[in-house]
Amino acid sequence: MIAIAYFSIPIMLVYFAYKLRNMLPIHIFLMFGSFIILCGIGHLLEIWTLWHPDYWISGIEQAATALVSCYTAGSLVTLLPQFLSLKSPEELAKINAQLQEEVERRRAIGEELRALNQNLEQVVKERTQELWEKNAALKLEIQERQAIQAEIVQRSAADGLLAKTLQQVGKLSINRWVVLNEVTQEIRSFLTVDRVMLYRFEEDWSGSIITESVNDPDLSLLDRVFHDPCFQEQKAEFYHAGNFKAIENIETDEIKPCHQDFLRQLSVKSILILPIILWQPQKNLERSLSNVEQKFSDLIEADKEEQPALWGLLIAHECQAPRSWSQFEIEALQRLSLQLGIAIQQSDLVQCLIRYEEESRSKAESLAQALNHLKETQAQLVHSEKMASLGQMVAGIAHEINNPLSFIYGNLDHASEYTQDLIEVVSLHERLALNVSPDKNRELLERLDAIDTEFIYEDFPTLLTSMQVGAKRIRDIVLSLRNFSRLDEADRKVVSLHEGIESTLNLLKGQLLQSANQMTIRLDEQYDLTMPPLECYPSSLNQALFNIISNAIDALKARSQMELEFQPVLSIKTFYDREIDLDAGNLIPINEAAAGQDWAVVEISDNGLEIPPANQDHIFDPFFTTKPIGKGTGLGLSQAYQIIVKQHQGKLTLSVNEEGFKVFSIALPLRR
The missing domain is CATH 1.10.246 (Serum Albumin; Chain A, Domain 1)
Known part of the structure; x- marks a missing residue:
């Protein structure tokens, strides 16, 4: 249990x-x-x-x-602790009484809330109606603001399109067709249409599409030949007046049947056409530029009388469905077509100005070349006339000197023989007078002693030899003068280049022996003795060699005046070759006809004053000289260049070798 x-x-x-x-x-x-x-x-x-x-x-x-x-x-x-905190029955009864009071109070509040709720329903209905009305007004305001914002966006897009167009048309004179193509693309993007094109009129009101922008290559009309049978001169006058055409639906709008059929062939549902007008036509611009001597006020008055010209049309096609063209779009394209007309007109003006400037520059260059050629020809004619007169005078003087000189030079040998015989006779008489009868020949002996016969015996042959050398020098100078002038050789002759150089040096020998610092110019001659004779114009070539060598001597003397210890050196080198490289400091064949033949080359170098690099490209220009006024005409090297390059089809260049010498290189074809 x-x-x-x-x-x-x-x-x-x-x-x-x-x-x-x-x-x-x-x-x-x-x-x-x-x-x-x-x-x-x-x-x-x-x-x-x-x-x-x-x-x-x-x-x-x-x-x-x-x-x-x-x-x-x-x-x-x-x-x-939790069990000890439990309430006693008395405390629980008290708490229950308080809870009962709270329940009664809340029940009263509930009754009040029910009463308030009944009123609240009415208030909510009223407030709901008020809010609905406010929402409707707010919705309307939102729609208005959205419309305004859409308009602002459209205007911003239009302004952006206009700004882009203005930026692009500023380059219209540089590349017109590329810029116009970009403009049509911008317009098509702005309108969101199927096709935008620029149509240009000819004088007979025919025309062609010069540029277009399409969203489908199958819609392209570029390079297509078509004719609008309804477009006549009266219609052109409509656009010429600045009017536009906006067709929302080609099927329902009132347009001519022929024009309607034409638009159907182009797959057009809706179309907007605006004119592009030039306020000063191209022909008027050209006329204004051609009349440069006309008064500016007259040109202004003439331009006022001119009517604006219809250059072409700005056309927008809608090919998918009919379209309503807004007033805003039309206004934007009107401003754009106006700017296009101004830009095209400015481009035409710039092209006219460029063309006129090129023509003016070409005319100015031609006039400058003609003037320089005239001055050069005049200077050459004067110089040639002077040289011809000088040559005639030199030839005459040489001829006049040569006759008595030939007599003197020819008799000097006989005079030398006679003198030797006389000296022997006088010596014999002197010996006889001393050995046979000195007393009888005292007067003769005194006379012989007075004239110092011993000195005469020694000096007189030397004197005759000096006279012979001087006569030979005069004869060489006369020969050099005759060779230098060569009036009888106006045609090309086959001559020795070395003889021409020696004749020139012989004429300048006096200058070679002089310098500012008392230092004789050292002449270094390196001749290629195997060089065959040269076919040339001897007189002209001698003149060119004379000018170049004389210029080198002047540079040597100028440096001698500045440097007392300076040793002037003039070097002349000749050789001939078949292939000659000018870029390496030598010479090259002038043209294909001259290639493959032998060339005679003369290099004349000196260590005189340097030629500044800025002047090296101009030393062969006529009248260019760095010498003081009165010391040079600037024609010496220019004439040498003309003779060598133009007359002989040769080459004349200036370079500087490794030793710092200026080198004038002359290349001449041995045979023409």
Whole structure:
């Protein structure tokens, strides 16, 4: 019975705890029930051991009972504060009374809320109506603002299109067709249409598409030839007056059947046409520029009388469906077509100005070349006339000198022989007078002694030799003058180039022996003696050599005046070759006709004053000189260039060698 009582108590505790599981800690009741059950099992084992003395089972059960009881006691310790805080029945009754009061108060509030809710429904209805009206007004305002924003966006797009167009048309004079093509693309993008094109009129009101932009290559009309039978001069006057044409639907709008059929052939559903007008036609611009001597006021008055010209049309096509063209789009394209007209007119004006400037520049260059050629020809004529007169005078003087000189030079040999005979006779008489009868010949001996016959015997032959050398020098000079002038050789002759150089040096020998610092100019001659004769104009070539060598001597003297220890050197080198490289400092064949033949080359170099690099490209120009006024005409090297390059089809260049010498290189074809 005790064991049964032990087992019944846990069942009641577990049932009680389960019912109040939301308020009580059920695990404590489970542990406490387990402890009571273990106690009941312990009583049963005590009875069992009375008949079966198995004490180890009883020991295990008692140990488990001890563990469960200890764990239960520990858990109860932690729960004691909560159990001690439980309210007493009096306190619970008081709390229940307060709760009842709160319930009554909340019930009253609920009644008030129900009354308020009835009023609130009416207020909500009124407020809802008011909000609906405000929402409708707000929606209308939003629509208006959206329309304004759309208009702003459109205007911004139009302004952007106009700005881009203005930026592009500014380059119209540089590349008109590329710029116009870009403009049509911008317009098509702005309108979002299928086709935009520029149509230009001719004088007979025919025309052609000069550029277009399409969203489908199959819609392209470029390079197609077509004719609108309805477009006549009266229609052109309509656009000439600045009017535009906007057709929303070619099927429903009032248009001529012929024009309707024409648009159908082009797959057009809707079309917008605006004129491009020039306020000063191209022909008037050209007339204004051609009359440069006309008064500016007269040109202004004439332009006022001119009527604007219809240059062409700006056309937009919608090919998919009819389209309504907004007033804003029309106004934007009107401004754009106006700017296009102004830009095209400015481009035409720029082209006219460029063309007129090129013509004026060409005329000015032609006049300058003619003037320079005239001055050069005049200077050459004067110089040639002077040289011809000088040549005639030199030839005459040489002829006049040559006659008595030939007599003198020819008789000097005889005079030398006669003098030698006379000296021998006088010597013989002197010896006879001394040996035979000195007393009788005393007067003769005194006279012989007075004139110092011994000195005469020695000096007189030397004197005759000097006279012979001087006569030979005069004869060489006369020969050089005759060779230099060569009036009888106006045609090409085959002559020795070295003889011409020697004749020139012979004439300039006096200058070669003089310098400002008393230093004689050292002449270095390197002649190619195997060079064959040269076919040339001898007189002209001698003049060119004279001018170049004389210019080199002047440069040497100028440097001698500046540097006292300076040693002037003039070098003349000749050779001939077939292939000559000018870029390497030598010369090359002038043209294909001259290639493959032998060339005679003369290099005249000096270590005189340097020529500044800025002047080296102008030294062969007529009248160009760096000498002081009165010291040079600037024609020497120019004439040498004309003789060598133009007359002989040769080459004349200036370079500087590794030693710092100026080198004038002359190349002449041995045969023409």
